Amino acid sequence: MKHFIKNLILMTILLAAQNVFAQSLYDLKTNWRDIENKKTDVSVATGSYVLIAMVYTGCAHACPMTISKIKKIEEEFSKAKFTELKIVLASFDVKNDRPEKLKKYQAERKLNPDQWKFLAAETDDDARKLAVTLGISYKDIGDGDFSHSNAITLLDPSGNVLASINSLNADTAPLLTALQESLKKVTKK
Amino acid sequence: MNLLFGGLLILLFSTNLVWATELVNVPKGKIEAIWLSPVSKKAKSKSNQVVISVDSFNAQAFPVTVAQFKEFLVAHPEWSKNNVNLLFKDEYYLRDLDTAPEKAPVTFVTWFAAKAYCDAFGLRLPTINEWEYAAAASESKKNANREEKFLRRILNWYGEPQGESLKDVGSIYKNVYGIWDMHGLIWEWVDDFNSSFVTGESREDSSFNKDMFCGAGALSSTDKENYAAFMRFAFRSGLKGKSSVWNLGFRCVK
Numbered sequence: 001m002k003h004f005i006k007n008l009i010l011m012t013i014l015l016a017a018q019n020v021f022a023q024s025l026y027d028l029k030t031n032w033r034d035i036e037n038k039k040t041d042v043s044v045a046t047g048s049y050v051l052i053a054m055v056y057t058g059c060a061h062a063c064p065m066t067i068s069k070i071k072k073i074e075e076e077f078s079k080a081k082f083t084e085l086k087i088v089l090a091s092f093d094v095k096n097d098r099p100e101k102l103k104k105y106q107a108e109r110k111l112n113p114d115q116w117k118f119l120a121a122e123t124d125d126d127a128r129k130l131a132v133t134l135g136i137s138y139k140d141i142g143d144g145d146f147s148h149s150n151a152i153t154l155l156d157p158s159g160n161v162l163a164s165i166n167s168l169n170a171d172t173a174p175l176l177t178a179l180q181e182s183l184k185k186v187t188k189k
Numbered sequence: 190m191n192l193l194f195g196g197l198l199i200l201l202f203s204t205n206l207v208w209a210t211e212l213v214n215v216p217k218g219k220i221e222a223i224w225l226s227p228v229s230k231k232a233k234s235k236s237n238q239v240v241i242s243v244d245s246f247n248a249q250a251f252p253v254t255v256a257q258f259k260e261f262l263v264a265h266p267e268w269s270k271n272n273v274n275l276l277f278k279d280e281y282y283l284r285d286l287d288t289a290p291e292k293a294p295v296t297f298v299t300w301f302a303a304k305a306y307c308d309a310f311g312l313r314l315p316t317i318n319e320w321e322y323a324a325a326a327s328e329s330k331k332n333a334n335r336e337e338k339f340l341r342r343i344l345n346w347y348g349e350p351q352g353e354s355l356k357d358v359g360s361i362y363k364n365v366y367g368i369w370d371m372h373g374l375i376w377e378w379v380d381d382f383n384s385s386f387v388t389g390e391s392r393e394d395s396s397f398n399k400d401m402f403c404g405a406g407a408l409s410s411t412d413k414e415n416y417a418a419f420m421r422f423a424f425r426s427g428l429k430g431k432s433s434v435w436n437l438g439f440r441c442v443k
Contacts, residue, residue, distance in 0.1 A: 027274045138384060139381075
């Protein structure tokens, strides 16, 4: 009987673990280019905790706000003594945001390329797939402008979605809580 | 001998493989895109009426059936219920697959699964513009979006209570292009469904929100023309890629 319960517990843990691993964003097969025009994937920062968001650099208002929001989250994380964060910013403006433009944008904003990874989609379909998975709506409204919703999503080192905040005004606390819970699990192991 | 051959032919045509590849042409054209940003007549006089051009494309004459989707799963077991990553399905994914009639449209499918299905046949999901353009056609006209009888059928269907199970594909109506059941059987996935959103975040949609939500009870007859399009717009805006819905299926285009 004891044996049985032990097995049952083990099985539950295994199933739970499987469940967790079955939620990796990195299972999404899409094609991207980095700022050096090398083929890459959204899993470019595997092994690190990642904040991932979608932007377009022609955007006058919401996208600089996404970047400053991410900087604020990063600050909150480092106050909580976590500094290993990477940031992946994928563009849904497939036509205009090509690698060289993203590289220029990154340099202008003085965002360290070791930490901030800008991605240019190979096709509209690649951008659309990532947006749908992250729960982001967007529409090309012409003249290089997009109307879009905003989401900043926290991933663990394997790409599992830990938490997401869905608007520029949303409280960032759920991200820090999710990070700390995930770190706790890792140290227990 | 002729009889045998004829029998074989009928047999062939009754298999789902033929359906899977049967595409009908939708010629290019222009249409007033009331689904892009459905607004009331009052708001419309101030804003722009959007007329869009749609290029010629080929569409599956029928929505994808349960039997066809089962065949797909044999070749692509990675899309079966237990193999799909939780980011790409919800708890209802393929819930009815084992019990639904073989010729009923497959439903409880996610956007990801629908895309993978089309992809496997060298096809793709239609865009909102393509789908709405093809769906505007009645039995006799290419654009019946402003026709009372055509609209009444759509709105009556939207208002119908849920049935026990879905009818077979090919049982509602065939439009002028030869495409079956664009309205009246199921809702269908479009590739860019996430470009419709009723959140207030989209600048151009705010007036439509107010008019449609606050004034929905007092719609004039002209607004009713937009109401059917609004219903689809609102439905799409509520979906996620991993949503599985009892009356939401798909068809592919090329």
